[in-house]
């Protein structure tokens with residue numbers, strides 16, 4: 001198996017903004033394979049991790065990777081947006097940092113069975129949490145044409161989405177939309193795709209849009225950040241990494257609202273005027289990092 005997770009994105013920047021050398025609790029909202037968590041535990045003997053992920057298989061891998069530090073780790077299969085319900089488990093007055101590294105990992109993307117990649121043939125699944133009923137297939141087979149078009153436009157930032165949705169609906173009636181390859185081919189035909197340097201494959205955008213809809217990735221992210229920041233103690237640092245503009249915009253606005261002194265005392269101080277992005281060296285070493293944007297704020 002490929003050794004995933006050893007290249008957590010923006011690692012030094014994350015540790016720096018979290019001030020992760022302070023003893024205390026760090027909440028890893030998206031523990032994935034535990035890449036960031038491992039470095040926090042390895043470098044700081046006084047750190048404890050409470051980790052969440054929707055993906056059972058990723059959590060199993062994280063547990064293996066973090067095994068040497070198991071006495072300082074608690075992992076839960078849960079949506080981080082429900083984190084405040086874990087108030088019996090999380091000692092908020094001891095929480096020094098919260099990390100939210102959004103999206104999916106290469107471990108998920110590179111497994112054809114998960115259906116996240118348009119380059120690998122697999123089922124149209126795309127669920128992070130496989131206990132969930134809604135899959136990409138269900139959406140493609142049951143959503144009305146107009147709703148499909150809207151999702152591709154909104155979450156994939158694509159043009160001509162009505163034509164794409166129309167083709168999907170006619171293909172599904174014929175039973176011709178069976179897997180990721182069928183969908184990729186349909187997208188390529190619709191957009192008359194010819195590979196060109198520096199152009200994003202339209203299927204990447206279609207798959208992104210479907211993944212966001214399947215996992216409801218943007219839903220309540222801003223409300224969550226608001227409630228989380230209010231719940232945290234002064235000095236707690238919140239660090240987010242997003243991989244597309246819609247997500248980044250939500251985080252940016254949430255931090256701005258929390259930092260504003262218009263209707264209340266500011267809840268946070270923004271630590272990143274502009275988002276922090278990977279260096280060219282990091283992008284060369286880990287191409288997945290190319291669109292990453294880190295934002296950080298401190299509870300005041």
Ligand SMILES: C[S@@+](CC[C@H](N)C(=O)[O-])C[C@H]1O[C@@H](n2cnc3c(N)ncnc32)[C@H](O)[C@@H]1O
Pocket residue numbers: 005007008009029030031032033034035036037052053054055058078079080081101102103104105128
């Ligand atoms: C980019 S990866 C995290 C990688 C991790 N920081 C590491 O170093 O290994 C994102 C992870 O977040 C999980 N995830 C995404 N949205 C989530 C949510 N709302 N609640 C819990 N986990 C989520 C995904 O399943 C995935 O494993």
